[in-house]
Amino acid sequence: MPQNVSGVSSGHTRRREELKVVIVGDGGCGKTSLLMVYTKKDFLEKYIPSVFEKCVTKVRYRGDEFRLNLYNTAGKVLYTHAFESTSALTPDNVLIKVLDSPEVHHFCHGLTIILVGCKTDLRKDKALARKLWSSGQNPITYIQGEETKRKIKAELYLECSAKYKENVEDIFREATKRALAATKKSRKAKRRNGFCALL
Numbered sequence: 001m002p003q004n005v006s007g008v009s010s011g012h013t014r015r016r017e018e019l020k021v022v023i024v025g026d027g028g029c030g031k032t033s034l035l036m037v038y039t040k041k042d043f044l045e046k047y048i049p050s051v052f053e054k055c056v057t058k059v060r061y062r063g064d065e066f067r068l069n070l071y072n073t074a075g076k077v078l079y080t081h082a083f084e085s086t087s088a089l090t091p092d093n094v095l096i097k098v099l100d101s102p103e104v105h106h107f108c109h110g111l112t113i114i115l116v117g118c119k120t121d122l123r124k125d126k127a128l129a130r131k132l133w134s135s136g137q138n139p140i141t142y143i144q145g146e147e148t149k150r151k152i153k154a155e156l157y158l159e160c161s162a163k164y165k166e167n168v169e170d171i172f173r174e175a176t177k178r179a180l181a182a183t184k185k186s187r188k189a190k191r192r193n194g195f196c197a198l199l
C-alpha cells in the first residue's frame, strides 16, 4: 500500500515513498517469525500469540531507499497473506479466510496481494507428515499454492522458511516492487482522470 510523504534528501526536495505491508494469516502460521527474521534476523522457536503490532524498516530498491511500514495482525482473528504450508489448512480455507478477512477489506481493498506459504522446512518433517497422513491430509504443495493464488486473484505466490531464513528477503523485495508499480499505476490513472475532469 503506497503512501507519499515529502522529504528532503541530499539537499534536494524530493518525494519519499512510504509503503505499507499488512500481514494476515492463521494463528501460528508464522507471520511474526517472518517479520522478526526480516527486520531483526532473529527466529524464536517459542510461540507467543501476537496482538496487532506495527514496525518500520527501510528497504533499498533499484538504488532508492523506501520506508516500509509493516503491520502484523493477530492470527486468532484471522496481505502479504500467510499460511502454513504443512498445516491442515487447505487452499480453499485460505481462499475463504482471505476473502472474509476484515483486515483485507479494511487495509487492502483494491491493492496488491501476495500469498505466502510459510514453514516450508516442515515439508521434510517426517513425523509431521505421518500425523497429517493419519488424518487424511497432506502438506500443501507448491502447485496448490499457485492454484490458490489464481483463485484469490493474488499477484504472486511465494514460499519461505523463517526458521532457515529462506526466501524471507525475497518476499519483502517483491512486496516493495509491486507496491511501487501499483503507486505508479494509480498516479497515472489519477493524472488521466484529472485531465478529463478539467475538460
Ligand SMILES: Nc1nc2c(ncn2[C@@H]2O[C@H](COP(=O)(O)OP(=O)(O)OP(=O)(O)O)[C@@H](O)[C@H]2O)c(=O)[nH]1
Binding pocket: 025, 026, 027, 028, 029, 030, 031, 032, 033, 034, 044, 045, 046, 047, 048, 049, 050, 051, 073, 074, 075, 076, 118, 119, 120, 121, 122, 160, 161, 162, 163, 164
Ligand atoms: N519449523 C518452522 N517453524 C516456524 C517457522 N516460522 C515460525 N515457526 C514457528 O511457528 C510458531 C508460530 O509462529 P509465529 O510467527 O508466532 O506465528 P504467527 O502467525 O505470528 O501467530 P499469531 O501471533 O497467533 O498470529 C512459533 O513456534 C515459531 O517458532 C518456520 O519457518 N519453520
